[in-house]
Amino acid sequence: MEFQNILLEVRDGIATVTVNRPKVLNALNDQTMEELRQVFLEIRRREDVQAVIFTGAGEKAFIAGADINELATQTPLDGKDRSRRGHHILEIIENLGKPVVAAINGYALGGGCEIAMACHIRLASENAKLGQPEVRLGIVAGYGGTQRLTRLVGLGRALEILLTGEQITAQRAYEIGLVNGVYPQAELLQESEKLLRKMTANGPVAIKLTMEAAIHGSQLTLAEGLNLEANLFAVSCTTEDMKEGTRAFVEKRAAKFQGK
Numbered sequence: 001m002e003f004q005n006i007l008l009e010v011r012d013g014i015a016t017v018t019v020n021r022p023k024v025l026n027a028l029n030d031q032t033m034e035e036l037r038q039v040f041l042e043i044r045r046r047e048d049v050q051a052v053i054f055t056g057a058g059e060k061a062f063i064a065g066a067d068i069n070e071l072a073t074q075t076p077l078d079g080k081d082r083s084r085r086g087h088h089i090l091e092i093i094e095n096l097g098k099p100v101v102a103a104i105n106g107y108a109l110g111g112g113c114e115i116a117m118a119c120h121i122r123l124a125s126e127n128a129k130l131g132q133p134e135v136r137l138g139i140v141a142g143y144g145g146t147q148r149l150t151r152l153v154g155l156g157r158a159l160e161i162l163l164t165g166e167q168i169t170a171q172r173a174y175e176i177g178l179v180n181g182v183y184p185q186a187e188l189l190q191e192s193e194k195l196l197r198k199m200t201a202n203g204p205v206a207i208k209l210t211m212e213a214a215i216h217g218s219q220l221t222l223a224e225g226l227n228l229e230a231n232l233f234a235v236s237c238t239t240e241d242m243k244e245g246t247r248a249f250v251e252k253r254a255a256k257f258q259g260k
Contacts, residue, residue, distance in 0.1 A: 005032040006039050007057070013050040014196055015043050016189075022058030028111045029067035030082075036115075037089045044096055050204060051196040052096070054119055055103040056112075059185060062104040062128065063112025079142070086111065086143035090118035094215060097208040099199050103192040104128045105185055109167065114143035117152060120211065122178065123192050124170035125185035130178060131167035151218070153178055203241040204259035209233075 007018040017039055019026040043049050056062040074082060093100055093115070102108075102119035108130045116122050116130070124130070132149065134141045141149075141162060150158040153176045161168065173179040183191045199207060209232045217225030236242055240260040248255035 003035045006035040015049045016053045020057040025061035025064030026056040027067045040092045050200040052100040053192045061106040062108040064107040065110030083142035093118045101192045111143050114145045117148040123181045124179045125188045128170040129167040133165040136165040203257045
């Protein structure tokens, strides 16, 4: 599938998705959001893709936010529709069933920060800046920022970021748990791939079920989450990967998982 604003490269089981609008700091317009929806649906279907690196083109920005020209002309109904479309696309990423690392290589503001939060792991370059500046435009974060940020860093820190609209450094984002690691920009993609290789060396079915347990379980009560975990553990015990993994452990050799 051909895209105008998105680059897709697949190498040895890892897809790299790049928002490719560097002249406008990879700002999100409607077309780019639709292309993101399509590319992640394609990745979900593809058996040759086990994991994803998500980044932005150039050295200045991951995604610097929404296209303000489109926001400025929207009506209330347009705004609700835009927000719900964004929610749907980010939910596709979050529920992909394959690990997605956001390689934040510069500004991740507004919708860019929200997309990064929908990814499962966030790694940032030393020059990265993150924030939700929507209040400075007189609007509310509309792609899940008020919800995911609170869940990731706690209510107090989330409100500080959301209500001031100020940018925070990559180091500060690491300190509050918004990103998992900070690296020199030249090493960011390499470190992202290294992390994903550690994950994809494990059983593919177990990875998918573990992600489902953790992501969905975090939205349930503890008792409901434990029940979900028990059910998914039972499912994992029916797989060929489980038989291979336990056999390989006993035989002191590397497991050869088939994703079955």
